[in-house]
Amino acid sequence: MIHSLIQILVFQILFLAVYEAFLKKETFFNLNRIYLLLTPILGTVLPFISIDFIQKSIPQEYIVQLPAVVVGGTISEAIPSASSLWFPSLLDLWLLGIGLSAVFFFWKFFKIAKLYFSGTTAYSDGFKLKIIPKTEVAFSFFNTIFLGENISEENSSNIIAHEKIHIQQKHSVDLLFFEILRIVFWFNPLVYLFQNRMATLHEFIADEKVTAKKDKKQYYQNLLSEVFQTEKISFINTFFNQSLIKKRISMLQKSKSRKTAQLKYLLLLPAICTMLIYTACSNDPKAEETQIVQQSDSEVMNKINELAEAIMKKGEMTPEEEKALKLLTTEAQPGDKVYTSVQEYLDETDEDGDMSVAFTEIERVPTYPGCEGGNEALKQCFTQRISGFVGENFNTKLGNDLGLTGRQRIVVQFKIDKAGNIVDVKAKAPKPELEAEAIRIIKKLPQMQPGEQKGKKVNVIYSLPIVFEVK
Numbered sequence: 001m002i003h004s005l006i007q008i009l010v011f012q013i014l015f016l017a018v019y020e021a022f023l024k025k026e027t028f029f030n031l032n033r034i035y036l037l038l039t040p041i042l043g044t045v046l047p048f049i050s051i052d053f054i055q056k057s058i059p060q061e062y063i064v065q066l067p068a069v070v071v072g073g074t075i076s077e078a079i080p081s082a083s084s085l086w087f088p089s090l091l092d093l094w095l096l097g098i099g100l101s102a103v104f105f106f107w108k109f110f111k112i113a114k115l116y117f118s119g120t121t122a123y124s125d126g127f128k129l130k131i132i133p134k135t136e137v138a139f140s141f142f143n144t145i146f147l148g149e150n151i152s153e154e155n156s157s158n159i160i161a162h163e164k165i166h167i168q169q170k171h172s173v174d175l176l177f178f179e180i181l182r183i184v185f186w187f188n189p190l191v192y193l194f195q196n197r198m199a200t201l202h203e204f205i206a207d208e209k210v211t212a213k214k215d216k217k218q219y220y221q222n223l224l225s226e227v228f229q230t231e232k233i234s235f236i237n238t239f240f241n242q243s244l245i246k247k248r249i250s251m252l253q254k255s256k257s258r259k260t261a262q263l264k265y266l267l268l269l270p271a272i273c274t275m276l277i278y279t280a281c282s283n284d285p286k287a288e289e290t291q292i293v294q295q296s297d298s299e300v301m302n303k304i305n306e307l308a309e310a311i312m313k314k315g316e317m318t319p320e321e322e323k324a325l326k327l328l329t330t331e332a333q334p335g336d337k338v339y340t341s342v343q344e345y346l347d348e349t350d351e352d353g354d355m356s357v358a359f360t361e362i363e364r365v366p367t368y369p370g371c372e373g374g375n376e377a378l379k380q381c382f383t384q385r386i387s388g389f390v391g392e393n394f395n396t397k398l399g400n401d402l403g404l405t406g407r408q409r410i411v412v413q414f415k416i417d418k419a420g421n422i423v424d425v426k427a428k429a430p431k432p433e434l435e436a437e438a439i440r441i442i443k444k445l446p447q448m449q450p451g452e453q454k455g456k457k458v459n460v461i462y463s464l465p466i467v468f469e470v471k
Helices: 002-023 029-048 090-118 153-168 171-184 189-211 216-225 242-253 259-281 297-314 319-329 342-347 375-393 398-402 432-443
Strands: 063-065 069-072 075-078 120-124 127-132 138-141 144-148 406-416 422-428 451-453 456-458 460-470
Touching: 002 029, 002 189, 002 259, 029 171, 029 189, 029 259, 069 375, 090 127, 090 144, 090 171, 127 153, 138 153, 144 153, 153 171, 153 189, 171 189, 189 216, 189 242, 375 432, 375 460, 398 432, 398 460, 406 432, 422 432, 432 460
Parallel strands: 063 460, 069 460, 127 144
Antiparallel strands: 069 075, 120 127, 138 144, 406 422, 406 460, 451 456
């Protein structure tokens, strides 16, 4: 999830960079409007689109991670799992942010409603005019223009003409669209920047339409003549915004962009293609982890001939050599695990070459003696019995004997084979004595009822952390 969020941010930054570098100064306002509406959505969707014919699948390790066991002194208990203790997850924080953003959004609606009911109403040309007493506000929201009664009549006519364009072009819909994005993606600063660029573009569009019918010089003077009060609400079209005045006048003086400049919008195509390819390949193993040595047909044949000659000279093969040869001569199927070495294959297969089955897919999990029920009940019972067994049998005197203090973490890996036996026990710990103790305990576990898949007994690998507390 974190990787996808980073991709969303990077893609939206790239789209915004293209707009800032190539499109912002052009007078193709309607095309820019489409661009600003489309690219935030593209940036959000593209990380979740994959191209099958170039996507690589990643083999997964099928090891069951058991909850850690705490041992030490008179304490012997399993560390509570994440399901028994509540910690705020990313989802919890995201939902909290959505809730706070929604509250702020409705607060801004309340401020508009308060102004709406405080003013007197007039109707003209399909829009509603609200005269707000004792103020100089000037903005529009959907089909309503809010105008302070302290604004002069001359300026009022220009403001109304300007705000009518916002209403006709349905600019409030654009801003509300970004407001919804701000609620859902409250943590994403790019959404705020996109909304800001859209609000600026709306002013350019309205200025262009108004000055097509009115004298530009007089319009400039009206822009500079008064400083109107404006409500700081992100989804309304304010007539006067001091930070935008210079940009609006500069854009009004700008010559129309040449039609050939529209070719700049084609930059969107290679940008999208690059992002799609990156998304499809982003889950591939890194190059240094999956180096492939390509050999010519003649080189492969030479190796096969050398192998055949060695087998004939020896006369017979060990079981391990037979399994290794089986790996080399068996055709790989889609979904099969990819091994980085023959030894890895030998370590994870039994003497018949059968694979250990994924714990999440196994039809019946291995069963600790005395446990009953379905898979979930068996898993829970297995965890509890293992935790209790380790806690009861671990030699806690080792802490004093070795002069240890604090927490010592031991990780044990073992396999329950097709006969239910505990085999291939391995351990990692700060001290060899702790490794030996962990291996000793796991080997003392009783024989289990093996796991089953499609009616056949199968191997299952487990990993068990042990936390040894020395008090």
